[in-house]
Every structure is written in C-alpha cells, then in structure tokens.
Amino acid sequence: MAGNRTTGSDHEPDPNTRLYNPYAELNIPIQTLYKLPTSPDYLFPEESVRQRRSWGENLTFYTGMAYLGGSITGAAIGVFSAFKSMEPGDTLKLKVNRVLNSSGHSGRSWGNRVGVIGLIYAGMESGVVALTDRDDVWSSVAAGLGTGAVCRAARGVRSAAVAGALGGLAAGAVVAAKQAVKRYVPI
Structure with a gap:
C-alpha cells in the first residue's frame, strides 16, 4: 500500500491531506447552506393571496x-352488533370471524354512504364559491343546505327540506367550531 497516505489505521486521513470542498468557490457559509424556507413557494403571485383549496383538492x-369517518363509525357499530349477536357456545375463532365480518360489512356500507355525502357537499361548496366568488360561513351553510336537500330529494319535498335545514345547520356548526378552534387553540 505505497499509495495510501493514511496514518496508523485505514480510516483516519492524513492531517496534511487537503479535503475537497465543492462549495469553497461559492463563498457560502456551509452552516446556512441547507436552511430552507418554511413558507410555501408559488408560481404566480395571485396564488399567494388565495387562502383556499382548489375544487379538486376540496373534492378529494x-x-x-x-x-x-363513515368507515370508522360503521366499523365501531359493526363491532357492537357482532358482540350482541354472539352466542354462548361460540368458539374464539367464530367470535373473531363474526367481529371481522360484521365490522367490515358495516364499515364499508357506512363509508360509502357518508363518502357520497362528502362528495356532494364538496361539489356544492365549490359551485357556491364559484357562483358567489365568496368563501365564508354562508357558502358552507348553502352547500350543506343543498347537500341535505339533494340527498333526501327522492323521499319527497318535506324530507328534502328537513334534511336541507339539518345539513345547513351542521355545516354552519362545523365552520363555526373550526373558526373557534383557530382563534382560541394555539397550534
């Protein structure tokens, strides 16, 4: 090993050897080289003014x-239903199978139902914001009203009106709670 310029062991470099620094010519202090900004970067300046998700992000x-949320709620309901339907002579395998089948079936059906409601709400809210060019509590309330009415429209006018009112109240309550959390809870 005549060409190896190490001292004592193979892992320690020779103190007389100068190491290559690729940033030496840039005159940048190495400590601040990787301090990246935490604020988001925007391609266009008008995007930085917008404080809202796009309709596609909203929909997703x-x-x-x-x-x-619907899947978790449905799975919990399925677990309770499975425990109610257990019989004293069931083996452990049968009990586990009953819990898994019941929670899976209930979770899927609840998830699909509530997911469709979320899809309708997202479309309604994006439509209301596009029409009114405002994003405030009233846009969310109008979207909740429309979602409730559309979801129950097949059951009649009265059912659609009641569901619309409940949807509007629920959307208003969620937005008010979100604003209260933003204001009073330090995050």
Whole structure:
C-alpha cells in the first residue's frame, strides 16, 4: 500500500491531506447552506393571496374524510352488533370471524354512504364559491343546505327540506367550531 497516505489505521486521513470542498468557490457559509424556507413557494403571485383549496383538492379532501369517518363509525357499530349477536357456545375463532365480518360489512356500507355525502357537499361548496366568488360561513351553510336537500330529494319535498335545514345547520356548526378552534387553540 505505497499509495495510501493514511496514518496508523485505514480510516483516519492524513492531517496534511487537503479535503475537497465543492462549495469553497461559492463563498457560502456551509452552516446556512441547507436552511430552507418554511413558507410555501408559488408560481404566480395571485396564488399567494388565495387562502383556499382548489375544487379538486376540496373534492378529494371532503370525500376522503367523509369516507374515513363513515368507515370508522360503521366499523365501531359493526363491532357492537357482532358482540350482541354472539352466542354462548361460540368458539374464539367464530367470535373473531363474526367481529371481522360484521365490522367490515358495516364499515364499508357506512363509508360509502357518508363518502357520497362528502362528495356532494364538496361539489356544492365549490359551485357556491364559484357562483358567489365568496368563501365564508354562508357558502358552507348553502352547500350543506343543498347537500341535505339533494340527498333526501327522492323521499319527497318535506324530507328534502328537513334534511336541507339539518345539513345547513351542521355545516354552519362545523365552520363555526373550526373558526373557534383557530382563534382560541394555539397550534
């Protein structure tokens, strides 16, 4: 090993050897080289003014969150239903199978139902914001009203009106709670 310029062991470099620094010519302090900005970068300046998700992001978010919430709720209901239907002579394998089947079936059906409601709400809210060019509590209330009415329209006018009123109240309550959390809970 005549060409190896190490001292003592193979892992320690010779103190007389100068190491290559690719950033030496740039005159940048190495400590601040990787301090990246935490604010988002925008391609166009008007995007930085907008404080809202796009309609596609809205659609994905509301549908996904509604499906997830409905699936979790349905699975919990399925677990309770499975425990109610268990018989004293069931083996452990049969009990586990009953719980898994019941929670899976109930979770899927609830997730699909609530996911469709989230999909309709996202479409309604994006439509209301596009028509009124405002994104406030009233846009969410109008979207909730429309969603409730559309979901129950097949059952008659009275059912659609009641469901629309409940949807509007629920959407208003969720938006008010979100604003209260933003204001009073330090995150």
